[in-house]
Amino acid sequence: MRQVLRTGLVSAIALSGLASLAWLLPAPRPVTAKPMGGESAQAIAAATIAPLPPLTPREHWPDSPLTDDLLWQGDASAAQLRLLTAIAHSLSYLDTPAAAEAYANYPIEGVTRDRVRRSLQRFRTLVLTSASSAELQTAVQQEFQLYQSIGNDGEGKVHFTGYFEPTYAASRVPTAEYRYPLYRRPANLDEWVLPHPTRMELEGKDGLQSASGPLKGLELVWMRDRLEAFLVQVQGSARLRLTDGSFMSVGYAGRTEYDYVSLGRELINDGQVPAEGMTLERLLDFFAANPAALDDYIPRNDRFVFFRETAGGPPTGTFSVPVTAGRSIATDKAIMPPGALALITLDWPIPDADDTWQAMPISRYVLNQDTGGAIQGPGRVDIYVGSGDAAGAQAGQVNTDGQLFFLLLKQ
Structure with a gap:
């Protein structure tokens, strides 16, 4: 488009x-046992995990491009800084009473606030000590468990938009x-x-x-x-x-x-x-x-x-932490772990010199730091693209299907 x-x-x-x-x-309908309209967050979560949980463990890494190769290409320091900044914001959120409440009765077995926090801390260390995207990906595959969203169809198809x-x-x-x-x-x-x-x-x-x-x-x-x-x-x-x-x-x-x-x-x-x-x-x-x-x-x-x-600062998501361009996503907070590390795969719009857009397959680490009224169920993700008209033009091109995974340290 x-x-x-x-x-x-x-x-x-x-x-x-x-x-x-x-x-x-x-919004695409999630795979649920009953309608979601009008219930409380707890009821929505309960409805969404029956008969299928919104996240399922996955043994194998997705068949996708090398994960986040831009962290060591071009202006790598800026790309790494944005990722590390987003991680810091999530760790700040996880120390709040709101996070404690959100994870107190979390409906997905094995997903706890402590595990999410430890996963972010370890991932941050790996980003700082890895010499390349391939080295980082190898370490993550060895130490982390993937949890894939079941998506709109129960088989992992997630629809992405941009904001x-x-x-x-x-x-x-x-x-x-x-x-x-x-x-x-x-x-x-x-x-x-x-x-x-x-x-x-x-x-x-x-x-x-x-x-x-x-x-x-x-x-x-x-x-x-x-x-x-x-x-x-x-x-x-x-x-x-x-x-x-x-x-x-x-x-x-x-x-x-x-x-x-x-x-x-x-x-x-x-x-x-x-x-x-x-x-x-x-x-x-x-x-x-x-x-x-x-x-x-x-x-x-x-x-x-x-x-x-907000005194000119970056926009703030619904978890009361700033969102970071290209590194923050919005999901359904009733079922997806707030503040957690995620991996997304999709076709990303890249502008050409002649004012057209080309879709490039990407695999990128992001943080779950926002939600939205129209972002409901396990099959919807909104990606924060940035501020200003150029970001708006690019955000308008994000309207595609892909996959969503959450990364947690192996227990």
């Missing part, structure tokens, strides 16, 4: 909206042009009674009525387009270009407890756009021609995301 550039508002959204196709594409940190125009004060807020996390969010207020109750049908509800006074920054503000909630972070020329970054700070509802899927269900060939471009064309329809479709997604200013 070739990146399509458009002008004006739609162009800005097209580049940033491609940050993740996950919110647009229907990135977009840049939008915004204002620190409301104006006639900048009217749609992003909000800080309410101080008493943990005390809100379930079910939480719906999106309609929080911001109104038109997205402008928050002053009369619990979000009053929590406005962090204002955006000029409602769809852009919604896309930032879907992505969970953004880089904002303010009206005075300075930049501001915002990251995920919490959300209401509702299932994610895909805007694209709702349009398909209503017969507004065809399911076949559904693209972001087609969705944007629909709302450009029917702007009033936003008042109908956006309130259907009751999940509401809150933000904090």
